[in-house]
Amino acid sequence: MIPLSHILLLSVILFTLGAAGFIIRRNVITVFMCIELMLNAVNLAFIAFARRLPGLDGQLFVFFVIVVAAAEAAVGLAIIVALYRNRNSLAIDDVDSMKL
Amino acid sequence: MTSVGSADFIRILPELILSVFALLVMMLEPVTPLGKKTVLGWVAIAGVILAGLASFAIAYFPGSAFSASISNDGFSNYLIELLLLIAGLVLLGSMAYLERDAIDHGEFYALILMATVGAAFMVASTELIMVFIGLEISSISTYILAGYKRGEMQSNESSVKYFLLGSFATAFFLYGIAFVYGLTGTTNLDVVRETLVNSPQSASPQLLWLAVILMFVGLAFKVSTVPFQIWTPDVYQGAPAPVTAFLSTAPKAAAFAVLVRVFVGSFDHVASAGPVVFWLLWISAVLTMCLGNLAALWQSNVKRLLAYSSIAHAGYMLVGITAGGAEGTSAVLFYLAGYALMNVGAFILIAHLAGSDERYTNVQDFTGLAADRPGMAACLTVFMLSLAGFPSTVGFFAKFYVFRSAMHAHLTGLTIIALLNSVVSVYYYLALVVAMYMGEGKTQVSESSVPRALGFAIAVSLLGIFFLGLFPSGLLRDLNSLHVPWL
Structure with missing residues (x-):
């Protein structure tokens, strides 16, 4: 059996990659994919903990997260479509009509 | 194993009523003729009123519901009533606005109701996964609301930024929950606290700190504390003004409630996590107050100015949470009510004054403005003075109680920084008042008279500001006797 620490380490790496990608990447869709990566790192952590703990709580939480992520993706992609219609671009640096 | 009974459903009656009315509005939307969509706004307001009555009724059925994931206690009851007040005022203030800018569709009202449902679940849940689901219900609705003017560049941009940074923050919050679950085997806040207090050796302190910091980062985004406030000015400026009125109050109140429940209610009691929680709150309170107030000094756009002001107010509320305990909590709850009244009032009035397409x-x-429309100028002045914390308005006592709770908790340094900040803030609030009363020249802003529903909403917030500003002790006494078990 794979030890818990290995799975957790993978989860932390995935989460960090997602967070780093969120900050570095310059395309809205890619940034959104990085968020999905972070959520899946969370799912992995839930599953890893659920294997060690009694009960099915952790596995159940993963389903909640998947459902919520799907709802978020539906709304998020619609917002991104509206962005593309307004600007003909998906580059994050173009989204700057308000001064910082 | 516990089964679900009718008592469970009674204890979430306000949320159920709001959900039913949100669905009702969506079903009535296609059969409502164009130009008559305001009717749907009144349907939504009826839902808010019914839910308000229900929340008064369920105060007599305290207890937990759905396997202890929802708690119907004085704390949640008060906050749900506050959220319903915000939703009602925003609905009243937005109907004429939507018609004027030709974006009057039923979805707007349904989304406001849905966002309120999510926020209500956040304040009532004692289970972290339930908090997460409430947070997402309210967030997803507000992402759409921020970009409600689909074709408009700024509104769309506001929505994109809110969506990306909001989801980013949620991922952090959720990762924190995963670690809490891994350390304690549960996500129920009461059980988490008991497990960590009774057997502190079971959880490694480093992982616990990680969990606390991750959850704090997630919530800090939602209440926009420094350094997680970058999205706030752009989102508040770009979103339609009535939506900003909602965004700056309801989700914020809900996130503060979660902060109180999670940090003051649970992790403050845990010996190994207590100091981490304290310093996290202390540092972010100082940074948030200072940056919010200093940045507001240079703003020329009123919505952006109020966005920075709302960051500063989040800082003051964090002072109360840092103080913690029963006194800090009731001070923060009082602050939330005052803040909601003055911020919603200011934003819906600005929504009207800004004219079509803002x-x-x-x-x-x-x-x-004072020469042309003295009434409106006077109302806006009261909102500004209250935000600045002048005596006889609610803003004064809100700050007073928060600072007093900080003094009682021996946080002298923090209180002095907060006092200095509130002095600085007077400058930018009064800049607007000075422009209205002393500036030369003809005003640019809307000449049309105030629609009746909007006038009513503004009158309610003004009444609330003066009532709580002159007789604050009644509400504060109620808040002190909430009998929340975890304090």
């Missing part, structure tokens, strides 16, 4: 939102556009 052309006039600069401070100089308000020059000479």
Whole structure:
């Protein structure tokens, strides 16, 4: 059996990659994919903990997260479509009509 | 194993009523003729009123519901009533606005109700996964609301930024929950606290700190504390003004409630996590107050100015949470009520004054408003004075109680920084008042008279501001006797 620490380490790496990608990447869709990566790192952590703990709580939480992520993706992609219609671009640096 | 009974459903009656009315509005939307969509706004308001009555009724059925994931206690009851008040005022203030800008669709009202449902679940849940689901219900609705003017560049941009940074923050919050679950085997806040207090050796302190910090980062985004406030000015400026009125109050109140429940209610009691929680709150309170107030000094756009002001107010509320305990909590709850009244009032009035498509939102556009429309100028002045914390308005006592709770908790340094900040803030609030009363020239802003529903909403917030500003002790006494078990 794979030890818990290995799975957790993978989860932390995935989460960090997602967070780093969120900050570095310059395309809205890619940034959104990085968020999905972070959520899946969370799912992995839930599953890893659920294997060690009694009960099915952790596995159940993963389903909640998947459902919520799907709802978020539906709304998020619609917002991104509206962005593309307004600007003909998906580059994050173009989204700057308000001064910082 | 516990089964679900009717008592469970009674204890979430306000949320159920709001959900039913949100669905009702969506079903009535296609059969409502164009130009008559305001009717749907009244349907939504009826839902809010019914839910308000229900929340008064369920105060007599305290207890937990759905396997202890929802708690119907004085704390949640008060906050749900506050959220319903915010939703009602925003609905009243947005109907004429939507018609004027030709974006009057039923979805708007349904989304406001849905966002309120999510926020209500957040304040009532004692289970972290339930908090997460409430957070997402309210967030997803507000992402859409922020970009409600689909074709408009700024509104769309506001929505994109809110969506990306909001989801980013949620991922952090959720990762924190995963670690709490891994350390304690549960996500129920009461059980988490008991497990960690009774057997502190079971959880490694480093992982516990990680969990606390991750959850704090997630919530800090939602209440926009420094350094997680970058999205706030752009989102508040770009979103339609009535939506900003909602965004700056309801989700914020809910996130503060979660902060109180999670940090003051649970992790403050845990010996190894207590100091981490304290310093996290202390540092972010100082940074948030200072940056919010200093940045507001240079703003020329009224919506952006109020966005920085709302960051500063989040800082003051964090002072109360840092103080913690029963006194800090009731001070923060009082602050939330006052903040909601003055912020919603200011934003819905600005939504009207800004004219169609919000052309006039600069401070100089308000020059000479007092000569042209003395009534509106007087109302806006009261909101500004209350935000600045002048005596006889609710803003004064809100700050007073928070600072007093900080003094009682021996946080002298923090209180002095907060006091200095509130002195600085007077400058930018009064800049708008000075422009309205002393500026020369003709005002740019809307000439049309105030619609009746909007006038009613503004009157309610003014009444609330003066009532709580002159007789604050009644509400504070109620808040002190909430009998929340975890304090």
